[in-house]
Every structure is written in structure tokens, then in C-alpha cells.
Amino acid sequence: MKSSDALASHSSIRTDKQANRAVVIGSGFGGLAVALRLLSDGWNVELLERHGDLGGRARVFHLDGVAFDAGPTVITAPFLFEELFERFGEKFDQHVTLLPVEPFYRMDYADGSYFDYKSTTDEIMGEIERLAPGTSNRYNDFLIATEKMYQRGFVDLAEQPFTKVTDMLKVLPDLIRLRADKSLYTFVSRFFDDERLRRAFSVPSLLVGGHPFRTSSLYGLIHALERRGGVWFPKGGTGALVTALADLFQRHGGIIRTRQDVTGLSVENNQVSGVDVRGGQHYPADIVVSNADPLHVYENWLPMKGWGRLLNGFRRRMKQSMGLLVVYFVTKRRYTELEHHTIVFGDTFKEILDTIFDDHELPEDLSLYLHRPSATDPEMAPPEGDAFYVLAPVPNLQGRQDWETLEPQITQNILSTLQQRLMPDLFEQLGATHTVSPRYFHDALSTPFGSGFSIAPTLTQSAGLRYHNRSPHYSNLYFVGAGTHPGAGVPGVVSSAGVVEKLVREDHVINHDPLATAQDKSAV
Numbered sequence: 001m002k003s004s005d006a007l008a009s010h011s012s013i014r015t016d017k018q019a020n021r022a023v024v025i026g027s028g029f030g031g032l033a034v035a036l037r038l039l040s041d042g043w044n045v046e047l048l049e050r051h052g053d054l055g056g057r058a059r060v061f062h063l064d065g066v067a068f069d070a071g072p073t074v075i076t077a078p079f080l081f082e083e084l085f086e087r088f089g090e091k092f093d094q095h096v097t098l099l100p101v102e103p104f105y106r107m108d109y110a111d112g113s114y115f116d117y118k119s120t121t122d123e124i125m126g127e128i129e130r131l132a133p134g135t136s137n138r139y140n141d142f143l144i145a146t147e148k149m150y151q152r153g154f155v156d157l158a159e160q161p162f163t164k165v166t167d168m169l170k171v172l173p174d175l176i177r178l179r180a181d182k183s184l185y186t187f188v189s190r191f192f193d194d195e196r197l198r199r200a201f202s203v204p205s206l207l208v209g210g211h212p213f214r215t216s217s218l219y220g221l222i223h224a225l226e227r228r229g230g231v232w233f234p235k236g237g238t239g240a241l242v243t244a245l246a247d248l249f250q251r252h253g254g255i256i257r258t259r260q261d262v263t264g265l266s267v268e269n270n271q272v273s274g275v276d277v278r279g280g281q282h283y284p285a286d287i288v289v290s291n292a293d294p295l296h297v298y299e300n301w302l303p304m305k306g307w308g309r310l311l312n313g314f315r316r317r318m319k320q321s322m323g324l325l326v327v328y329f330v331t332k333r334r335y336t337e338l339e340h341h342t343i344v345f346g347d348t349f350k351e352i353l354d355t356i357f358d359d360h361e362l363p364e365d366l367s368l369y370l371h372r373p374s375a376t377d378p379e380m381a382p383p384e385g386d387a388f389y390v391l392a393p394v395p396n397l398q399g400r401q402d403w404e405t406l407e408p409q410i411t412q413n414i415l416s417t418l419q420q421r422l423m424p425d426l427f428e429q430l431g432a433t434h435t436v437s438p439r440y441f442h443d444a445l446s447t448p449f450g451s452g453f454s455i456a457p458t459l460t461q462s463a464g465l466r467y468h469n470r471s472p473h474y475s476n477l478y479f480v481g482a483g484t485h486p487g488a489g490v491p492g493v494v495s496s497a498g499v500v501e502k503l504v505r506e507d508h509v510i511n512h513d514p515l516a517t518a519q520d521k522s523a524v
Contacts, residue, residue, distance in 0.1 A: 028056025209453025
């Protein structure tokens with residue numbers, strides 16, 4: 001990525017086309033994807049980022065000379081990114097190398113057993129048979145059921161706008177037929193009796209911020225999505241993918257401005273007219289797209305009166321996803337015995353999640369998600385050493401915990417659990433560590449409750465019942481990201497950009513040819 005000063009010098013490309021100005025706030029995957037889509041459609045696009053680096057939740061931390069992906073650890077729908085490059089006549093694989101992750105995940109249980117979630121049906125059935133003899137034949141039925149959910153929930157609806165009650169009514173019969181009112185855990189339990197398998201196939205809901213016993217069974221589509229598209233790790237980390245998207249955007253005339261701390265949106269005649277940032281800079285806009293959490297935008301950047309304040313009260317009462325505590329650490333030796341992903345289950349499952357989601361309290365029994373990228377890309381670790389991040393679901397800020405005090409205590413507990421379960425010599429080999437808590441998500445990422453994935457993916461908070469991709473208050477204000485339709489996770493967030501593009505095309509007429517504009521800009 002070019003420096004902010006260098007980027008600003010490119011603003012001259014807009015002087016002959018002052019109309020059709022789009023400002024995108026936030027450079028997470030949703031912000032970058034929608035900025036690219038709008039740029040390819042002929043908009044003059046400026047992207048504003050609060051921090052000095054890009055990526056939002058997918059930004060990169062550096063610790064002891066090692067680069068760590070701060071957020072997403074894999075890519076599961078590469079076609080979504082391939083499309084963005086194709087719009088500009090470029091090929092994704094010439095800029096990003098995707099490495100296959102195998103197995104997708106290892107599930108480690110407190111009784112000493114494990115389950116490897118692999119890439120082929122035969123391998124998965126073999127793992128099921130090893131754990132629960134005589135039950136592997138149920139997997140094909142499970143896969144068929146998740147395929148139906150994938151077709152309706154992702155292929156048909158992921159980029160379908162939901163802005164009116166009638167939009168939801170149209171799909172309600174399909175949701176009923178798919179039994180989307182049932183929880184993901186209940187759905188999985190139809191096919192598997194072994195508790196370990198039930199956990200293994202319902203845990204994906206946690207990866208999008210949902211309690212498996214509350215999340216709609218429709219999220220079973222994640223399994224079909226992974227089986228269809230594979231699980232991949234970008235060479236150089238997901239941060240390398242962020243860089244590639246930003247470079248694509250700039251090559252074709254998009255402008256990125258970093259260190260732009262938004263303080264408000266200007267409003268004229270019930271339309272947003274621009275973006276104000278700290279220091280007094282104002283960016284005029286015909287449309288604004290926010291990658292920031294919608295509740296943060298409504299409460300902090302806009303004048304909300306009357307029914308708008310009432311709606312904000314309702315938004316505050318929506319069910320939030322859990323918080324996250326993430327420990328990044330390096331070790332002196334390489335742990336070749338560990339897979340790329342290991343999910344370390346605690347002794348209990350539902351009890352842990354109820355404590356976190358419902359009681360907003362810290363459980364004594366922890367479940368962990370361990371990420372070891374060097375298993376797939378050896379360059380993601382120091383020479384002869386290793387680099388990890390380990391994530392623990394914890395209460396969000398609604399629990400009112402004192403995270404300044406708790407953070408070092410929980411960090412120690414997490415590392416102790418890893419030593420007991422997976423890495424007996426961890427404390428002998430441990431190097432530098434860095435921890436982020438829900439306070440980081442609140443303070444650095446502007447998430448109102450410090451939740452890891454915005455609002456939770458329950459049935460009553462799905463599709464048109466999530467934050468709308470177009471504001472009900474200002475018709476030229478749009479939203480992408482985890483809290484909007486279709487939901488959290490990289491595929492959901494990137495798909496939300498497609499929803500916004502459809503809405504913008506419905507709402508606005510572009511006065512010049514998008515292809516010609518893209519060609520003109522690429523020559524600058």
C-alpha cells in the first residue's frame with residue numbers, strides 16, 4: 001500500500017468528474033470489497049481508514065519481528081475475491097497465492113480423543129467411523145441437508161437485498177421448509193448421536209459469533225460452503241490478501257486515506273452529504289458506505305431524533321455475539337506436531353456457552369481456537385521458531401468485567417490449558433506475547449459492546465432482521481460488514497458488498513461508462 005501522503009496526490013483524477021462521489025468508511029474486507037465494486041461501476045471512490053494500516057478486524061499485528069493476522073485465519077469462498085479482480089480484467093491468482101489447509105480443523109476433546117475434519121467425503125466418513133463405529137453412513141444425509149441450505153441461504157439469498165418486510169415474507173416458506181427455526185446443534189443432532197460429532201459439526205456457528213444452541217440451523221450451510229470451495233490460507237497471511245485488494249483498488253484510480261478518524265456525517269435534506277474527520281477535514285459524497293458497526297454510526301455520527309432514537313434503543317437490545325480474548329505468541333521451537341487449526345473443547349459445551357452468552361460471565365472451563373499458520377505457510381513463523389494465536393470466547397462488555405485486571409489472568413489460564421492439552425513444554429519455549437480483549441474491539445474497532453462479530457446470528461436477527469444494508473433514515477447511506485445481511489465471517493462480509501452494490505444500482509444512475517472509467521483510471 002502506498003503512503004497516505006502519496007495517495008492524496010492522486011486526487012487530481014477526480015477533477016473532471018465531480019459527480020458520482022462515493023466515500024467508503026473502513027478498510028475491512030467489507031469496505032475494500034464494496035469500494036472495488038463501486039469503482040468498477042464507475043463511481044469515484046475514496047476509502048477512509050481510521051488507523052495507519054488497513055484491514056479492520058483483518059489487520060496485521062507485529063510481535064518480536066513476526067507478522068500476525070489479527071483476525072480471520074482462512075478463506076473459504078475464494079470465488080468472491082476472484083470476481084473482484086475479474087471486474088478489472090485481472091486474475092486473482094497472479095496477485096494472491098492460496099494454499100490448501102489440510103485438515104480443515106482438528107477437534108481436540110477433553111477425554112483425549114480427536115476428530116480431523118478433512119476435505120473429502122471418504123476421509124470425513126473414515127474419521128466418523130473411527131470415533132463412532134457404525135454411524136458414518138449418516139454423513140451423506142447430513143451433507144445433502146447442508147447443500148440445500150447452501151443453495152437457498154447462500155447462492156440465492158446472500159447478495160439479495162432485504163429492505164422491506166415483504167422481502168422477508170417471500171422467503172419465509174423456504175425457511176420453514178428448511179426448519180431454520182431449529183438451532184444448528186439440534187439440526188446436527190438429527191444425524192449424529194455421538195456428542196463429540198455434534199460439537200464438531202455445530203461449532204462453525206461460533207466462528208460467526210453464534211451460540212450453537214441458539215443459532216439458526218440455516219448456518220449449516222457453512223459446512224457445504226467449506227466442502228465446495230475448500231479451506232485456504234493466503235501465502236503471507238490474510239494480511240497479504242488485504243494488501244492485494246488495496247493495491248487493486250489503487251491501480252484503477254481508487255483513493256485510500258489512512259489516519260482518518262471519522263467524527264460525523266454531514267446531513268442535508270434527509271441525505272448524507274459527506275464525512276467529517278478529526279482535524280476538520282470534510283469529504284463531500286453523493287453516497288456513503290460504512291464498514292463500521294451500524295449502531296456506532298447511528299449513535300455517534302448522525303443526528304438522530306424522535307423515532308430514530310427509539311430505533312437506537314431497539315438496536316441496543318439486539319442479541320450480541322460473544323466477546324473474544326486473543327493471545328498472540330511466539331515460541332523458540334517449531335511445533336510440527338500441531339495442525340493449522342485446533343479447536344480445544346472444554347469438559348462442557350453448552351454450559352460454557354450459556355455462561356458467556358446468557359449470563360455474561362466468565363466460565364471456569366475454557367474452549368479454545370488455536371491457529372498455527374506455519375503448518376501451511378512455513379514463512380509465517382520465525383526461523384526454527386513458531387507463531388500462534390489462540391482465541392477464547394468470553395463475555396462481551398455487557399458483562400462489565402474489569403478487563404485490565406482479567407486480561408493477564410486469562411492469558412495465563414489459556415497458556416496453561418495449551419500446555420496441559422497440546423504443548424507440554426510451552427512455558428519453556430514461550431517468547432513474546434500480546435493479548436487483546438473485548439476492550440480492543442470496542443476502542444480500536446468501534447464495536448459498541450466489544451463483541452467479536454456484531455449482533456448474533458439468531459433466526460430473528462437474520463436477513464432483513466439484521467442491520468439493513470441501506471439506512472432506513474438516510475437513503476444514500478449504506479452499510480457492509482458483520483452486523484448486516486448476510487452476516488459475519490469473511491464470505492458473509494464480502495457478500496454484503498454485493499448487496500450494497502445492487503441497492504446503489506437501484507438508487508443511482510451513473511453518468512459515464514464504468515468500463516471506460518476503469519480503463520481511464522488504470523492509465524493514470
